[in-house]
Amino acid sequence: MSLILELENLKKYYATQKAVDDISFNIEKGSIFGLLGPNGAGKTTLLRMITGIFYPDSGSIQFDGSTFNPTEDIIKIGYMPEERGLYKKMKIGDQAMYLAQLKGLSKSEAMEKIKFWFKRLEMETWWNKKVEDLSKGMSQKLQFVTTVLHEPKLIILDEPFSGLDPVNANLIKDEIYGLAERGSTVIFSTHRMEQVEEICDHIVLVNLGKKVLDGTVHNVKQQFKENKFSIHLSSIPTAVESPAFLVDEQKESELIVKINEGYKSNDVLNYFIQANYTIDSFKEILPSLNEIFIKLVENTHSTARAFQQVND
Amino acid sequence: MNKIFIIIQREYLSRVMNKRFLLTTILTPIIMVGFFAGATFLSISGKDEHKIAVVDNNGFFKGNLQDAKDIHFEFPENVDTSNYIKKGYTDIIIIPKFEGTEKTDYIIRSKKRIGLGTEDKISDRINAAIEDKLLQDAGINRGSLDSIRSKSKFAELKSLEEGTDAATESNAALSYGIGFGSGMLIYITMFIYGAMVMRGVMEEKTNRIAEVMISSVKPFQLMMGKIVGIGGVGLTQFLLWIILILGLSTAAQFLIPQDVMQQVSTLQQYNGQMPGGSMVQAGDAAQKIYKFQHTMSTANWPVIIGCFLFYFLGGYLFYSSLFAAVGSVVNEDPQDAQSLMLPITMPIIFSFIIMTNAVQDPSTSIATWASIIPFSSPMVMMARIAYGIPGTVPYWQLAASMLSLIGGFILTTWLSGKIYRTGILMYGKKVSWKELSKWAFRKNQ
Numbered sequence: 001m002s003l004i005l006e007l008e009n010l011k012k013y014y015a016t017q018k019a020v021d022d023i024s025f026n027i028e029k030g031s032i033f034g035l036l037g038p039n040g041a042g043k044t045t046l047l048r049m050i051t052g053i054f055y056p057d058s059g060s061i062q063f064d065g066s067t068f069n070p071t072e073d074i075i076k077i078g079y080m081p082e083e084r085g086l087y088k089k090m091k092i093g094d095q096a097m098y099l100a101q102l103k104g105l106s107k108s109e110a111m112e113k114i115k116f117w118f119k120r121l122e123m124e125t126w127w128n129k130k131v132e133d134l135s136k137g138m139s140q141k142l143q144f145v146t147t148v149l150h151e152p153k154l155i156i157l158d159e160p161f162s163g164l165d166p167v168n169a170n171l172i173k174d175e176i177y178g179l180a181e182r183g184s185t186v187i188f189s190t191h192r193m194e195q196v197e198e199i200c201d202h203i204v205l206v207n208l209g210k211k212v213l214d215g216t217v218h219n220v221k222q223q224f225k226e227n228k229f230s231i232h233l234s235s236i237p238t239a240v241e242s243p244a245f246l247v248d249e250q251k252e253s254e255l256i257v258k259i260n261e262g263y264k265s266n267d268v269l270n271y272f273i274q275a276n277y278t279i280d281s282f283k284e285i286l287p288s289l290n291e292i293f294i295k296l297v298e299n300t301h302s303t304a305r306a307f308q309q310v311n312d
Numbered sequence: 313m314n315k316i317f318i319i320i321q322r323e324y325l326s327r328v329m330n331k332r333f334l335l336t337t338i339l340t341p342i343i344m345v346g347f348f349a350g351a352t353f354l355s356i357s358g359k360d361e362h363k364i365a366v367v368d369n370n371g372f373f374k375g376n377l378q379d380a381k382d383i384h385f386e387f388p389e390n391v392d393t394s395n396y397i398k399k400g401y402t403d404i405i406i407i408p409k410f411e412g413t414e415k416t417d418y419i420i421r422s423k424k425r426i427g428l429g430t431e432d433k434i435s436d437r438i439n440a441a442i443e444d445k446l447l448q449d450a451g452i453n454r455g456s457l458d459s460i461r462s463k464s465k466f467a468e469l470k471s472l473e474e475g476t477d478a479a480t481e482s483n484a485a486l487s488y489g490i491g492f493g494s495g496m497l498i499y500i501t502m503f504i505y506g507a508m509v510m511r512g513v514m515e516e517k518t519n520r521i522a523e524v525m526i527s528s529v530k531p532f533q534l535m536m537g538k539i540v541g542i543g544g545v546g547l548t549q550f551l552l553w554i555i556l557i558l559g560l561s562t563a564a565q566f567l568i569p570q571d572v573m574q575q576v577s578t579l580q581q582y583n584g585q586m587p588g589g590s591m592v593q594a595g596d597a598a599q600k601i602y603k604f605q606h607t608m609s610t611a612n613w614p615v616i617i618g619c620f621l622f623y624f625l626g627g628y629l630f631y632s633s634l635f636a637a638v639g640s641v642v643n644e645d646p647q648d649a650q651s652l653m654l655p656i657t658m659p660i661i662f663s664f665i666i667m668t669n670a671v672q673d674p675s676t677s678i679a680t681w682a683s684i685i686p687f688s689s690p691m692v693m694m695a696r697i698a699y700g701i702p703g704t705v706p707y708w709q710l711a712a713s714m715l716s717l718i719g720g721f722i723l724t725t726w727l728s729g730k731i732y733r734t735g736i737l738m739y740g741k742k743v744s745w746k747e748l749s750k751w752a753f754r755k756n757q
Contacts, residue, residue, distance in 0.1 A: 074528065079527035080524075083739065085521040088515075088519060098322055102525070102528040143524075
């Protein structure tokens, strides 16, 4: 599969910190990509370089097969920043029109696309309302529409679900899937790991300006699994002891076991079968992304680094 | 380029297609005129009737005091300060023993305070009566004196200024008025439109729309779009004011009686004199209107208006980009803006002070230099231009001033653009002057 974005050794240093310190990764066309990291990890700086707002100090960005040219390629990108807003006094229709025209659409094209999206997201009646009359969730929807209106090849969404109720969040989620199916690539930046797990194909975790994790959601989970299994027995077991595993936790008839090195899951099953227990269920416990995230980020003092001086 | 046009369009239309814009544009001149009219009215108020008892024991004035509008003089018997109100008089004047050679005070007592205008009128009448009496005593005929007077008025001081081709008539009072007026107008609009730019930038920053915009357009385009758009609003407002003033003065002409206007046009034809000697005297009103029109025509209006537009735009561009830079570094707190604005407002106020001096004495070296340096040139040069080009302001000075203003606003816009693009995306941090200058002079971002 071809790549929409290739980042190579990107660096961006501020006076007081190394915001992005030698990060490289690739993003496949049509994928939904999760960019994760704690507050102040350098995500926003990274995204600002990808959207041409900042120039990297060093390193290169390849966009759709050729060197990224902000002036030209900016039209092919839709960016919904975390710090976002709209002109309060402007009518919603005019606002969408304005932003669409700035993305290079002609008046008639813009009108057509706005009508399409407003209808799709049930916003048609909003046209003449002012932004200040909208609730937070409503303006969020409008913001999403203005981001994807010009059918960009690359869509960057920074915390797209904040402020949305579950119904609208699902609506937007479905649209994200739809956009990816139609060939757009989505970069998705958030702290909400359950959403990442659900939506993203591929993730990258950055911390302290460096990449600490890169892979598909499945691979990452495999990489961090601790060989834990949950077993449901039909009766409450007594005196469980085996060289193959340790009991981590027991809750009546449910056991969570950790398999020792050199043993396999079948050894656990064999033990219980031989001990004459009926096994109702047996399931591997994979770590959630949340756990992996916390494990990797904890104790790195990532939030304190904004106040440290760069020495070189 | 197309994008910057879209931004200009939005910035312009969102302000012009606004009820508030129309209202302020129309109301401002009306309020200003109303203010002056009100002030004038108050100072000459005292329109109420005055029935004045004159106690003139020598009979000096009897029959000589002429009534004026709303002022009637009477010479009743047995009236004094204790009973004049009871007898139906509003005021009483007591004429002391009058010798005619020494200055003497006469006293007027009134039921209520008399207005300035009324007081002047009463004093005029009394002095005229004294003059008449003295003329009579000296054997001079009032009629022949009047004709001598009106003849002597034909000689009038007209100052001529050395120009390149022909000496042109100039008028110091008019030059002062134009210089001060246009300098003042530039001063006010610089603040109004500069602050408008700053508020617009602050709005974009606090509403968090800046980053959305910056992902579509360059920060410099966003800044210039706003500056040019609001500059257009300013020009539109001036245009509307000019139309309004022309419309009002045309309407005012219809209020002047037909025969007066005819006399005015005759005066214009014959260069300020009535044809056929003094046989037909032009009316007082016609003389005044002609004089006003004639005075106004001594100014070189096309040059003044052209220069005004240039210096308004140049000064606006020079300062508004600085205002934009301030707006971009301000966070939520508007008080930050106050202290950051100080280095911008100080030179503007300082220029205003120089302007008020330059308009009185346009050729001092401080006025000359201040009219060339771009910080102060928009106001100070306008004050000097009113006194004439190339008499007061040689061509080389005008050219130097214009070029340095153009260079100046290119420089401030360039520096501000660098501050702006960093500041607009910076949240929650109070920026120091040191950092600002670092942003401004950094090569890359």
